Amino acid sequence: MTGRARRRIAILAGLAPAAVVLLALFVGPLVVALAHSLGHAPIYRVTEFPTLRYYAAILASSRFRVSLAYTFYYAIVPTLLSTIVGTLLALAMRRPVRGSRLLVFFFRLPVVVPYLVGAGMVVALFANGGLLARALFALDLIESTGDFPRILFSSGGWGIMLAYLFKQIPFTFVIVSSALAAEDVELEQVARTLGASPLRALWHVIVPRTIPAIISASLLVFAFNFQTYEIPYLLGATFPNTVPVEALRVFNLIDVRRRPEAMAYLIVITLFSGVVMFLYLRAYRKWERSKGRV
Amino acid sequence: MRQELHGMPDRPSAAARVFVILMFAAFVAPFVPLVVASFSFRWHWPDLLPTRWLWNVRDETPFPVGWDYLLSPVSRLGSAFANTVAIGLVVAALALMTGVPAAYVLARYDFRAKGVAEFFLLLPIIVPQVSIGIGMLLLFMRVGLFRTYPGIVLAHLVPALPYAIRILTAMFQNLDPGYEEVARTLGADRLARLRHVTLPLIAAGLATAGLFAFLISTNIFLLTFLISGGRIATLPTMLFSHIGSGGPLDATTAGLVLIVSVPGLLFLFIADRITGSGLSLATAPAGSRAKEDR
Known part of the structure; x- marks a missing residue:
C-alpha cells in the first residue's frame, strides 16, 4: 500500500465514528423534518411530496409572522445587552487584583448551570407576587400584586430576556476574558508608559484583541436565543410567543395531519437563523478586510 | 504619572x-x-x-x-439526580471515544475536505435544537429508542460531541509530536509511547473535554424532554415541571433550583483542579477559536 493511500485510510478511519454519529443523529432528524414539511409523512397519511403547501400556509398566517418577529426581538435584545455588558465586565476585570479569582468563580457559575436556574430566579424576583413586587409594596409604591408591571407571561418578554441575560452576560465575559492574555495587558502598560492616555491604550491595544471573541460570543448567544424552548414557554405569553413554542404547540395538537406544518415552522427558523448568522459573519469579514487585518 | x-x-x-x-x-x-x-x-x-x-x-x-419532601423518596429527586449523572457520564465516555480519533485527524492531517469537516462540526451547535429534536423523536419512535436511556444518551451526543472535538483538536494541536519522536528513537514501541509519553501529555485535555461533554449533557432540557416522552426524568426536566406549576417563592422549586446548580458547581471545582487556572472555561470553543484567529 502506498503512503498516500494509507494516509487517506487513516483520515477516513479517524473521522468515521464521529461522522456516523452526527449523520445518523443530526442530519437524519433534519432530513425527516424537511421531508415532513414538504409533504412526505406517510404515518399521518400525508403523501403529497413534493409540496410547498405547508410553507405557503404558515408564511401567509399572521400568527407565524408575529411569532417570528417576537422570536427575533427576544433574541436580538439580550444579544446586544450581553455583548456590551459582558465585554465591559471583561475589560473592567482584565487586570487581576486581590479577590479576582473569587469574583471570576462566581461569574462563571451562571454559565455552567441550566437556563432553567435563571428562569427559577426570574420567577422568584419578578413575578407579580415576587420579591421585587413585595419590596415595592413595603415602600408603599404599589398597593396590590396587580399594580406591579407584568414582567412575566406577557409578550413584552422582559422575563424571558432577563433569564437569558443571567447566563449570557457571564458567558460573554468568560469568552472575551479568555481572549485577553496576560501579554496584552502588559502591552497596554507599555503603551501607557510610552505616553498613551488610558483610553487610547485600551482602544488600540486591548479592544482589537477582543473583537474575534466578541463576534463568536454574540453569534453563539444569538443562535441560542433564537431556538430555545423552555424559557419562552415558562416565562412568555401564551400568545404571541416564539416560533419554537408555537411549533411544538402545533406538533402536539390532536390533529396529527398538521404536524408537517410544525416541521415547516422548524425549517423556516433554521434557515432564518442561518441567514442572519451568515450575514453577520460576512459583514464582520468585510469590516476586517477594510481594516486590512485579513 | x-x-x-x-x-x-x-x-x-x-x-x-x-x-x-x-x-x-x-x-x-x-x-x-x-x-x-x-x-x-x-x-x-x-x-x-x-x-x-x-x-x-x-x-x-x-x-x-x-x-x-425533596430529600424523601416521594419527590423522585434521587432518581432524577442519578439519571442526570449516569447519562452525563455515558455521554462523556462516548464523546471521547468518537471524538478523539476525529480530533487527532483534524489536528495532525491536512486534507482537502478539512474545511467542510470543520464547518459540519459547527452546525449542530448553531442549528436550532428543537428542529433536530422533533425529527429525532420521530426517528427514535420508529427504531424503538423513544422513551429509553440509550435514546436520551444518543440525543445528548449531538450537542456534546462537536464541543468535545473542538477541545480535543486544540489539545492535539498543542501536543508537540517531537516527544513521541524522541521516545521512538530511544526504542519505545507503540504501546510504550502511548502509555508513557502521549497519554500523560493529553490526560488534562481528555479530562477537560470529558467534563465539558458531561456538563453539556447535564444542562440539556429540550432533547431530554422530547426523547424521554415524560418517562425518564433528569434534573432539568424535573425543574421545568416545578417552575411551570409552583408559585413565585415555592419552597420545593427554590430547593430544586439550588440542587440543579450542583453539577455546574462540581464542574467548576474539578475544572479548576485540572487546569489550575482561574479561567478554565477559557478552553470553551469560541475562546480557543478566537486565539487561533490572531
Whole structure:
C-alpha cells in the first residue's frame, strides 16, 4: 500500500465514528423534518411530496409572522445587552487584583448551570407576587400584586430576556476574558508608559484583541436565543410567543395531519437563523478586510 | 504619572470597581432568596420574609415539605439526580471515544475536505435544537429508542460531541509530536509511547473535554424532554415541571433550583483542579477559536 493511500485510510478511519454519529443523529432528524414539511409523512397519511403547501400556509398566517418577529426581538435584545455588558465586565476585570479569582468563580457559575436556574430566579424576583413586587409594596409604591408591571407571561418578554441575560452576560465575559492574555495587558502598560492616555491604550491595544471573541460570543448567544424552548414557554405569553413554542404547540395538537406544518415552522427558523448568522459573519469579514487585518 | 513611568501597573478605576461590584451583586444575590425560600413553609404576599419556617412545622404536617419532601423518596429527586449523572457520564465516555480519533485527524492531517469537516462540526451547535429534536423523536419512535436511556444518551451526543472535538483538536494541536519522536528513537514501541509519553501529555485535555461533554449533557432540557416522552426524568426536566406549576417563592422549586446548580458547581471545582487556572472555561470553543484567529 502506498503512503498516500494509507494516509487517506487513516483520515477516513479517524473521522468515521464521529461522522456516523452526527449523520445518523443530526442530519437524519433534519432530513425527516424537511421531508415532513414538504409533504412526505406517510404515518399521518400525508403523501403529497413534493409540496410547498405547508410553507405557503404558515408564511401567509399572521400568527407565524408575529411569532417570528417576537422570536427575533427576544433574541436580538439580550444579544446586544450581553455583548456590551459582558465585554465591559471583561475589560473592567482584565487586570487581576486581590479577590479576582473569587469574583471570576462566581461569574462563571451562571454559565455552567441550566437556563432553567435563571428562569427559577426570574420567577422568584419578578413575578407579580415576587420579591421585587413585595419590596415595592413595603415602600408603599404599589398597593396590590396587580399594580406591579407584568414582567412575566406577557409578550413584552422582559422575563424571558432577563433569564437569558443571567447566563449570557457571564458567558460573554468568560469568552472575551479568555481572549485577553496576560501579554496584552502588559502591552497596554507599555503603551501607557510610552505616553498613551488610558483610553487610547485600551482602544488600540486591548479592544482589537477582543473583537474575534466578541463576534463568536454574540453569534453563539444569538443562535441560542433564537431556538430555545423552555424559557419562552415558562416565562412568555401564551400568545404571541416564539416560533419554537408555537411549533411544538402545533406538533402536539390532536390533529396529527398538521404536524408537517410544525416541521415547516422548524425549517423556516433554521434557515432564518442561518441567514442572519451568515450575514453577520460576512459583514464582520468585510469590516476586517477594510481594516486590512485579513 | 510618575508611578506609571516606574512600571507600576494601572489600578482599575473607581468606575470599573463599582461596575464589577454591581455585577457581582446582580449574579450572586438572586441565589439568596432561593436559599431562604427553600427553608420556608409559609411565605405569603406581601411578607418580605417567611412567617413560618420548615423547622416550625416538621411535627405538625403529615407529609414532608420543602427540603424534607425533596430529600424523601416521594419527590423522585434521587432518581432524577442519578439519571442526570449516569447519562452525563455515558455521554462523556462516548464523546471521547468518537471524538478523539476525529480530533487527532483534524489536528495532525491536512486534507482537502478539512474545511467542510470543520464547518459540519459547527452546525449542530448553531442549528436550532428543537428542529433536530422533533425529527429525532420521530426517528427514535420508529427504531424503538423513544422513551429509553440509550435514546436520551444518543440525543445528548449531538450537542456534546462537536464541543468535545473542538477541545480535543486544540489539545492535539498543542501536543508537540517531537516527544513521541524522541521516545521512538530511544526504542519505545507503540504501546510504550502511548502509555508513557502521549497519554500523560493529553490526560488534562481528555479530562477537560470529558467534563465539558458531561456538563453539556447535564444542562440539556429540550432533547431530554422530547426523547424521554415524560418517562425518564433528569434534573432539568424535573425543574421545568416545578417552575411551570409552583408559585413565585415555592419552597420545593427554590430547593430544586439550588440542587440543579450542583453539577455546574462540581464542574467548576474539578475544572479548576485540572487546569489550575482561574479561567478554565477559557478552553470553551469560541475562546480557543478566537486565539487561533490572531
